[in-house]
Structures are given as C-alpha cells and as structure tokens.
Amino acid sequence: MAKILLLGSGELGKEFVIAAQRLGQTVIAVDSYENAPAMSVAHESEIINMLDGDALDALVAKHQPDYIVPEIEAIRTERFYEYEKQGYTVIPSARAANFTMNRKAIRDLASKELGLKTPKYAYATSAESLRKSVSEIGMPCVVKPLMSSSGKGQSTIKTEADIEKAWSYSQDGSRGDVAEVIVEAFVDFNYEITLLTVTQRNGKTLFCPPIGHRQERGDYQESWQPTAMLEEHLKTARQMADKVTSSLTGAGIWGVEFFIADDGVYFSELSPRPHDTGMVTLANTQNFNEFELHLRAIIGLPIPEITLERIGASAVILASETGANPSYEGLEFLAEATKTDFRIFGKPSTRPFRRMGVVVTYDVLDGDISEVTKKAKELAGKVKIKS
Numbered sequence: 001m002a003k004i005l006l007l008g009s010g011e012l013g014k015e016f017v018i019a020a021q022r023l024g025q026t027v028i029a030v031d032s033y034e035n036a037p038a039m040s041v042a043h044e045s046e047i048i049n050m051l052d053g054d055a056l057d058a059l060v061a062k063h064q065p066d067y068i069v070p071e072i073e074a075i076r077t078e079r080f081y082e083y084e085k086q087g088y089t090v091i092p093s094a095r096a097a098n099f100t101m102n103r104k105a106i107r108d109l110a111s112k113e114l115g116l117k118t119p120k121y122a123y124a125t126s127a128e129s130l131r132k133s134v135s136e137i138g139m140p141c142v143v144k145p146l147m148s149s150s151g152k153g154q155s156t157i158k159t160e161a162d163i164e165k166a167w168s169y170s171q172d173g174s175r176g177d178v179a180e181v182i183v184e185a186f187v188d189f190n191y192e193i194t195l196l197t198v199t200q201r202n203g204k205t206l207f208c209p210p211i212g213h214r215q216e217r218g219d220y221q222e223s224w225q226p227t228a229m230l231e232e233h234l235k236t237a238r239q240m241a242d243k244v245t246s247s248l249t250g251a252g253i254w255g256v257e258f259f260i261a262d263d264g265v266y267f268s269e270l271s272p273r274p275h276d277t278g279m280v281t282l283a284n285t286q287n288f289n290e291f292e293l294h295l296r297a298i299i300g301l302p303i304p305e306i307t308l309e310r311i312g313a314s315a316v317i318l319a320s321e322t323g324a325n326p327s328y329e330g331l332e333f334l335a336e337a338t339k340t341d342f343r344i345f346g347k348p349s350t351r352p353f354r355r356m357g358v359v360v361t362y363d364v365l366d367g368d369i370s371e372v373t374k375k376a377k378e379l380a381g382k383v384k385i386k387s
Ligand SMILES: Nc1ncnc2c1ncn2[C@@H]1O[C@H](COP(=O)(O)OP(=O)(O)O)[C@@H](O)[C@H]1O
Pocket: 119, 142, 144, 148, 149, 150, 151, 152, 184, 185, 186, 187, 188, 189, 192, 215, 218, 257, 268, 269
C-alpha cells in the first residue's frame, strides 16, 4: 500500500484522507498547527512550517513517501523539483505546484504560451507602477498579490482614488516575499464555474459536470452541480482545461476556474488539487467525489468515466467570532431536513468568516438546482457557532 505525505491538513485534506483510508492507503498529515482537520483521520501527523525548505527536506527524508500531495499553496514548492530528481512523485507534479502558486507564472503560461483567453492583465511592483498599469488596463480592474489565495489582499479599483489603498491592501495580504501584483481587467461575467478535471497517468483526461458558485470576500459561499451552460461554452472550457493541465503535467484532480461572459469563456486560474467549490460532490452528485477521484488518479487506479448521479449544492458554515473549542447549535435543523447532509470539519479554533463546516443538499437528476442551492444556503445559516 502506498505511503502518502499530505502537505496541508484542512477540510479538503480531511476528505482526501478519508478517501485514502477507505482504499487502505497510509497517510501522514502535515500542517503548521496541532489538531488540523486531516490529522484526526490520518495514521500519523507532523507539525512543521512548510515554507521552511530545510524542514520540508527533513520530513521527506524521514518518511520517504510514495506520493507527496500538496493540499495548500503556501509551501516551499521550489524544493519539489529536487524531490522529483531524487525519484519521489509529487502530485500532480513539481511543475504544476510551482506554476500555480504564483499568479504570474500560471497567467503568462496560459495566456502567452498556450494562447488561452484570459482577462486583460498587467503587473505592478509599486504604487507608482500600479498607476501606470491601471491606465493601461482601464477601470474597473482587480488587483491581486502574485502569491495569495482566498481573496487575500485582493481589491477592485473603480476610480483613481482607489489605487493607493489597493496597493497597500495588496501588500498586507501577500504571502511570501514577493511585493508584485497582477492587475486584471474586471470581467463583467454572467456566471463563473469550476471545471473539475482529472488527469490520469495511463488514461484519458476526464471532466466533471460544471460547478457553479458564488463568491463573497474572496471565498465561495455556495456551489452547485451541474450548472446550466451552453454546450459550446462547456466545450471551450474543456479544451482550455485540457491544454493547461497537460502543459503542467501529472496525475490528479484540478479545479479549473472560468468566467463566462457575453463575449465568451475566460480562463481565470486553477488549483492542482481538489477545489473548495467541489465539496458539492460530497452530496454524491457523481459516481466518485472529487477526493476519491484525486486518490484514484494519484495511486494510478484507472477511472473509466465520471457520471452525474443526482444534482446537488453545498453552502458553507462560517464562524462569526474569534475563539477556541467551538460548539455547534442548530445541527438538528440540518439533520431533520430531507435530502441533506453536512460536515463539521473539527477545526480547533474560530475567527470571523472562518469556514467550519459545509451543508450539502441534493435531488433527483431532473430536480430544480436553484431550489436545492437555496435550501443549502438557508440551512447553513441555521447553525450557530459558540466559542
Ligand atoms: N478579473 C476579474 N473580474 C471579475 N471578477 C474577478 C476577477 N478576478 C477575480 N474575480 C472574482 O474574485 C474571485 C477570486 O479571485 P481568484 O482570482 O480566483 O483568486 P483566489 O486565488 O483568491 O481564488 C473570483 O472567483 C471572482 O469571483
């Protein structure tokens, strides 16, 4: 059985470990703090600062895993190239992890090398150069630190007066030592999707039915599957997802994000791992959920097809204040609702808007997706977290 070193132990990691456990694999869950969600279900856990390359090297040498599986971006991913040279398998690949952790690398690859349609963009390294880039791109535009996730440091510039504060906000929200930002034209999209894409070592690339989602403060609030879209747009999105994942190389699941606007499909970004909006697959919308697909692709089990079994939605359960040892009120409302399930991640502490759990709802294939989504959202709002 394979030994998996899971770098990052959040809620997505926890479901991944459960999928791995069910197929008898061994997982060592790693994070920077004790009692992270995935640690409670893994065989072993380790606490290190994953941005510390030497600590990471020591961990890999100690465990000699068959697979190194990153679950987050904030890792000293440059070291992954060295691990591959030493014969380790990084999921999906060192190249994928490195390109996707820096918005510049992945955007230049997608737009310039692969020719994918993306929002118009430029870069800036100071408030001064941001002013220049904004005049080049036009307003409104979106500013994002090159290294950040969950909307951290991200803001929209609508008028000249926003430029200065967009710069300082980006500097507060940036992870790592890079001060540079990307400036993107604001795409007035009709809707956005995640196209979960599975690449296999010895099999064809598969696509999950498209997932719709709604974002607030840089984090997703509800997601639903499938989301209705023009066949032609879906085809374009699949072609783009295929192009970018084959260029990045490796096996696993990817969350490829697109904006669908009047003038077509824009590639936005991608995660080389399960995607948070893909938690909707925990409603058993598919023959395999996104974590099971990731695991199977990683250990090289063939995946012949991905089928939609029913429609579903997910809605996040958020904390409202800072505290420790949270308790949950109102879970009985979720339990007494039909065609409903939920997960509580087991995070040891809370802070405002921290994601603590998720509600999933579902219905038969010809059910009403907007009703299913509305129900998930309403139920999630009934849970009160005390800490
Ligand atoms: N250029 C843009 N135009 C319109 N909305 C955007 C743009 N860039 C980001 N957004 C919105 O912000 C969300 C988060 O941005 P994203 O680039 O995916 O950052 P993150 O890495 O934090 O997920 C997107 O899902 C989308 O809703």
